[in-house]
Amino acid sequence: MKLKMLLVVIDPTRQSQPALERAVWLARQSRSALELLVCEYHATLEGSSLFNPSSREKAREKLLQERQTWLETLAQPLREEGLQVQTCVRWGKPLHEVVLARAAELKPDMLFKAASDHGALRRLFLSNSCWQLIRHSKVPVWLVHHGAFGGYRRLCAAVDPLHSIDKPAALDHRLLIAARELGRLLDLEPHCLHCYAPLPPSMLFDAKLVAEYPEYLKSNAEQRHLAFDQLLTQYPQIRPYSHLVEGYPEEVIPHFVRSESIDLLLMGAVSRSHLDTALIGNTAERVLEEVDCDLLVLNSRAEK
Missing domain, CATH: 3.40.50.12370 (Rossmann fold)
Incomplete structure (x- = not known):
């Protein structure tokens, strides 16, 4: 099993990033490179009559740039410890199709994604995007629990x-x-x-x-x-x-x-x-x- 590139799906709506935590742990041991991927989409910025096309485009660009800047704050400390980390922001839906499209371009050796967070319940709840990645991904999919990680x-x-x-x-x-x-x-x-x-x-x-x-x-x-x-x-x-x-x-x-x-x-x-x-x-x-x-x-x- 070669491990040169790990693709990590980042959830911009959550403060904790358990998928990134696991991927970084593996990257430290394998010296793999990492890509942090955020997939963004808002229907009001796609075809809503509330904004004219030019305003929608500017709003999308501003949102994507904000996500890119935020991703860099996650990536920079990892780079400083010697890991190779790149970032990517994509617009589109559904989530699994955007992730699979990026995976087809990047050709990572493994794909990391956090499962749904159901608080104190122990089971690993799988969202629809998790199931779709399981069904269609051409690379191994590592699905991660939320919560504290002690190795x-x-x-x-x-x-x-x-x-x-x-x-x-x-x-x-x-x-x-x-x-x-x-x-x-x-x-x-x-x-x-x-x-x-x-x-x-x-x-x-x-x-x-x-x-x-x-x-x-x-x-x-x-x-x-x-x-x-x-x-x-x-x-x-x-x-x-x-x-x-x-x-x-x-x-x-x-x-x-x-x-x-x-x-x-x-x-x-x-x-x-x-x-x-x-x-x-x-x-x-x-x-x-x-x-x-x-x-x-x-x-x-x-x-x-």
């Missing part, structure tokens, strides 16, 4: 070696490579989790299948263990922290994140189509809605 201790890659949810095999390897390299770079325990749920007996309507159910459970477990073991042969640094758990992913993964104090969860997202309303899969979406740690999502559409 990380553990990360975890959630994999599916038998691809029961149609996740491409290459995506598992990209997740494990990212976990290995981030673990080494940031001095984190690189955990790996695979969870699976056998077909419940209540769904068997054939007497022969019911009679063979114990053998099915044994065979399924052996197959999972074998596939998981084979996947990890290339990642000896991760093997001591590997976990194979029986249960539904949307239940097991959030519970595992909490019980093992995981700070960063790595997941693969599989876009189902090229439609704007494309889903990434019901299982993945339910998992992402329930976790309470930062997320690093690699999309199956991403450039290799």
